[in-house]
Amino acid sequence: MRIWIIAFSVFWSVCSVSQTRYFDSDPQLNDKRLAIEFNTELYASSNAISNQFLYGFISGGEISSSTQEDMLKNTSYQNRLGVDFNTGFTVHFKPENQNKISYSFGIHDRQHANASFSGNALKLLIDGNKQFAGEEIDLSEFSFSMIRYQQIKAGISWKYKPGKSFHFSASFLNGEQYQSAQMDYLTLYSSAYGDEIRFNGEGTIYQSDPENRGFAKSNGYGASIDIQHDWELALGQNQNGLLSVALNDIGFIAFDGSSHKQEIDTLYSYKGTQLGNVILPFDTSYTFIGPDSLAEDILKKKDTTGYNIILPGWFRVNLYQQFENFDVKAGFQARFNGSHNPYFYVESKYFLNEKWKLGGILGAGGYSNFNIGTSVEYSTDKITLQALSQHLESVVVPSRLGGLNVQVRAIVKI
Amino acid sequence: MLRISLYVTIILLALTNCRRELDAPSWDVDGYVPLATANLRIQDAIDDSLKEIGSDQEITLIYKSNLFEYKIDSLIKIPDTSRTESFSIPIGQVNLSPGQVFMADTVENNLNADNAQLRLAIVREGIIELELQSTMNTPTIFTYNIPNATKNGVSFSFIDTLSAGTQQNPTTETRRLDISGYTIDLTGKNNNRTNTFYGVYEIRTAPFGNPITITPADFASLTSTFTGILPEYAKGYFGNRIFEINESTETDIFRNFKSGLLSPAEARLNLRIKNEAGVDFGVDLKTVAGVNTNTGQSISLDHFVTQNNVKLSRSLESGSGYPPIRPSNYNAVIDEQNSNVTEFVGVLPKEFQLVGDVELNPLGNISSGNDFAYFGTGFEMNIDAEIPLRLNAQNLVFQDTTEFSIDSDSREDTKRINGGYLLVHCFNLYPIEGELQGYFMDSTNTVVDSLFTDDLGYLAGGIINNGQNRVTDKSESTIKVPLTPQKIDNLYDASKIWFNAKLNTTNQPDSLTFYDNYDLNIKLVGDFNYQLEADL
CATH class of the missing domain: 2.60.120 (Jelly Rolls)
Structure with a gap:
């Protein structure tokens, strides 16, 4: 039975998660020269994995059958899952007598998981193969990847013309771990009597050194850049606006030779142990093999080799407009190299007073289908505190919908 | 409020990364797992030397054995x-x-x-x-x-x-x-x-x-x-003397059949007595018995040869070979027409017993001192059996013991079986229906559990095509064995499984021919409710 885990439990082999989505702008230093920023962001979203299942998964122990059943009502033909967990510190500073250029230096821990899977694959994982007795189910286009790396980032912001500024940062990346399973073709046949299970598949599994895992452990190195351009907009008097176009996390990591690559190209049929004519020789001895032995049979080829991976980068367009008592932000985000759908959102904050802002978010796309969120901000000359949460709809219907997000940012200006 | 606390809990657990401290997540799945397949051919339990396959694939049991011999040089x-x-x-x-x-x-x-x-x-x-x-x-x-x-x-x-x-x-x-x-x-x-x-x-x-x-x-x-x-x-x-015969000869023709009644429609035994010595013999077979040493059943052959003395004349000293003799032979064909041979075979004899006398020169010195004998020659009694597998069987018990082992990884996996069934799918071409049972035994041959706890498994017989009077379509029957964690533990403690099948022909008392293409295909499938654990 563990064969299902081998194939699919990789969904969950990440324990915490990440993504930068909203707090992607540099803090306004204004008349300050130095700002210290801390942010942490947890994001998990899926159009198929429900919050209730996710809760059971994270908290451990047995997940009830009703949780399984409710979740499976929500599956589509093709499904998505994305998980991110980012934590980092950044120092921003502006040299003396210099108002057009500022610099930043930061250290971040980045984790990301992405999965794409068919509805049948999820049903198979959650409910077993009995429901498919007598059928050959298509599990193709299954993919999963999980990466964790540490980032040392140096950046510059240059207001090269009034109303126009350019931001660039370059990062050195320490590749800590990477796991990936990509099945180009995969079918599973379970016979009507249950006496045969037949896999037919082609794919590749990558795995960095499993013995060398943990924060700051190194299995490879890489680099990335971030590029952003801002145009200030003025729709009316005292109404600040901004248009930003950005490319983030454009880079790669080269994992070293201790990483494993396993190619799957097999048509494998398992009918149990062949006893032959058991009535023939007396005292014949048979050995029943376990699923691990089965998995070794299925994974035909195992290479140890280094490989390069491309980071799941972002393309973002944000439009911001501030009005007298509120502001509005709308945007579009696309993520490369994953199952993330184009994401559109609109956010508005109401200014309760000079220090407090309260906002709401509506979004569509991404890893889920839609998103409802809220934010709160407390800001003074010296301190900015921001908190944001999305996927509140999954809090309301946790048995059917899946997604959770919380982001916290604290900035101290000196 | 409950939903909010759940949401907060998720976030806190994820942020504090404390999931490692907790139990691995698990959920129940319903799975079909192929365990084993077996192809049983009863005819394969009979040595090739003990059977013949006809042109229509009909099976005939063939058995040849020496029951008794007496070399003249010992005389x-x-x-x-x-x-x-x-x-x-x-x-x-x-x-x-x-x-x-x-x-x-x-x-x-x-x-x-x-x-x-x-x-x-x-x-x-x-x-x-x-x-x-x-x-x-x-x-x-x-x-x-x-x-x-x-x-x-x-x-x-x-x-x-x-x-x-x-x-x-x-x-x-x-x-x-x-x-x-x-x-x-x-x-x-x-x-x-x-x-x-x-x-x-x-x-x-x-x-x-x-x-x-x-x-x-x-x-x-x-x-x-x-x-x-x-x-x-x-x-x-060579004198006038009487020698007692009291011989037992083991036969393995019915080795795997432990008990029950097999009623072949026909059987043919050929009792062959050969005299290579230049001396007359008189043979008085008092008893030819078939004994099933498993059940204690015994039956005596009822035939002319067991009721009368047989006189066997001397061989002739002639010919060009060596020894230059022409043996004297006596053949008795024993079949269902002139004897109780079908009942005799039906007890599944494991042993033939022969009791009687052999008399040398029963008529005295009628050769005037011209009895002769060559070294290595003498008097011998053989039996040839031909038993077409056309029979009906009543409560025929078939048994075998098979050793097996289950690797430790499998044991870890099966600990997570919540319950379910062991499905025994039977595809039967034999015109035999019956009851099946399996016993798990440990290394000391102590029975630790049985496959079926309450009722024996029922095996449906093959479907007979009346036009051809043979089975052309397999019967399908599924025996469901409820599995409990205790039974699974017992299975692991076992090192042998002892199969026991009690079989009856489908349309007894009519006899049915057994063909070589008949088989019984068994597929063992686990129909498990299984606790799937994310192995993180």
């Missing part, structure tokens, strides 16, 4: 015999000159053949041991001849010179002479006796020696001993 035994001829003077002194014969005679030896009156024997193996002794103070020449013992036309002859001896230290010499291949006339010197040959001996001083004077203390002697005489051929009258 005619020639015991070791010894005789000493000695010379000495009673009183005074006698002068012997060189070359002087001082002792010579012709003597007859009786071989004391066991109850036989032999007139001629050809020796296959045998030794004459001659011990020569002399105190004569001059070399002595010993001569020993058997005129009626010839080999390649030459009589047996022995001559040897013994060196001079003294009264205190007589000269002694022993010679062992091979007499194999000699033809010995056993009618004596005057051709009027049996078991008797004669020898001619002579002792004299050597011509090249000195004259000597002997006293009563001097002597010379010749001892002849016939030892290990085994005839290659014997002729004479």
